[in-house]
Amino acid sequence: xxxxxxxxxxxxxxxxxxxxxxxxxxxxxxxxxxxxxxxxxxxxxxxxxxxxxxxxxxxxxxxxxxxxxxxxxxxxxxxxxxxxxxxxxxxxxxxxxxxxxxxxxxxxxxxxxxx
Amino acid sequence: xxxxxxxxxxxxxxxxxxxxxxxxxxxxxxxxxxxxxxxxxxxxxxxxxxxxxxxxxxxxxxxxxxxxxxxxxxxxxxxxxxxxxxxxxxxxxxxxxxxxxxxxxxxxxxxx
Numbered sequence: 001x002x003x004x005x006x007x008x009x010x011x012x013x014x015x016x017x018x019x020x021x022x023x024x025x026x027x028x029x030x031x032x033x034x035x036x037x038x039x040x041x042x043x044x045x046x047x048x049x050x051x052x053x054x055x056x057x058x059x060x061x062x063x064x065x066x067x068x069x070x071x072x073x074x075x076x077x078x079x080x081x082x083x084x085x086x087x088x089x090x091x092x093x094x095x096x097x098x099x100x101x102x103x104x105x106x107x108x109x110x111x112x113x114x115x
Numbered sequence: 116x117x118x119x120x121x122x123x124x125x126x127x128x129x130x131x132x133x134x135x136x137x138x139x140x141x142x143x144x145x146x147x148x149x150x151x152x153x154x155x156x157x158x159x160x161x162x163x164x165x166x167x168x169x170x171x172x173x174x175x176x177x178x179x180x181x182x183x184x185x186x187x188x189x190x191x192x193x194x195x196x197x198x199x200x201x202x203x204x205x206x207x208x209x210x211x212x213x214x215x216x217x218x219x220x221x222x223x224x225x226x227x
Contacts, residue, residue: 004157033214042119042203042217043158056212091157101146101165101207104215106157 002026004107006092012113013082021077021110025094033104034067034077035091043091049075050097082114118142119204119218127224131193136202136221138187144206147180147187148215152201194225 005024013019025032030051035043036059045059051072060067064083069075079086089109095102119140128134138147146165150158162171164180164187171178175198177190187204201222205215 035217040201040220040222042121042205042220045214045216048212048214050212056214093157101163101213103148103160103163104158106159108156 004092004094004105006090006107006110008110009108010111010113012115015083015114016081018078018080019082019112021079021090021112023075023077023092023094023107025073025075025092026105027073028096029094029105030072030097031095031102032069032075033093033095034075035093036061037089037091037109039089046077046090079112082112084114087112087114119206119216121202121204121218121221123221124219125222125224127226128194130195130225130227132225134191134194134223136189136191136223138189138204138218140185140206142206143184143209144216145184145209145213146207147184148205148207149178149187149189150203150205152203153199158201158203191223194223196225196227199223199225 007022032049034046037043047067048056049069064080066078089111091109093104093106122137148163149161152158162178167182167184169180175192179188204218207213
């Protein structure tokens with residue numbers, strides 16, 4: 001498809017497990033964002049990539065969170081030693097980055113539940 | 116820290132009624148966007164406003180950006196059940212990445 005694809009759609013992890021969430025952005029999109037969204041709340045910024053460079057990781061809540069985009073396309077958000085407070089929907093968004101204000105195209109998210 | 120507060124947090128109305136959602140901040144934003152999100156899906160962009168005082172219309176939806184670029188409103192005329200969803204405003208922080216800061220959200224339910 002032509003949209004942003006995220007996998008898995010749902011992930012259940014036991015506390016202490018590591019998880020990896022994948023994002024396939026729209027082909028050719030330079031900018032890629034990760035957001036965390038609690039139920040009924042607005043998304044909160046986690047990190048931003050321009051091509052393969054991680055230019056902003058100010059929103060990552062702890063050093064257990066790590067993101068990469070090694071070839072400037074697919075990105076992976078990794079959470080180590082998951083905690084219950086990590087339960088949320090993780091959204092990925094991409095944009096062309098060709099203009100200062102480029103529309104963000106969101107995937108449908110990965111719902112993470114830590115038990 | 117830039118914060119965007121939305122009000123009301125929840126709104127349940129009957130089909131055909133009008134409503135207004137507010138998005139307020141003490142910070143100035145270089146641009147502001149409105150998104151709608153349905154359950155199990157990602158937010159979808161409705162509109163972008165850039166200039167203070169700007170008004171944009173999208174069918175029954177009217178968006179306004181405050182003169183000082185610190186606040187915005189979304190007005191829906193004659194709401195329909197298909198308008199149901201989570202409405203999110205988002206301001207561009209104007210920094211190097213110009214990342215979006217999302218508001219707290221307004222959950223709208225339109226009853227038939």
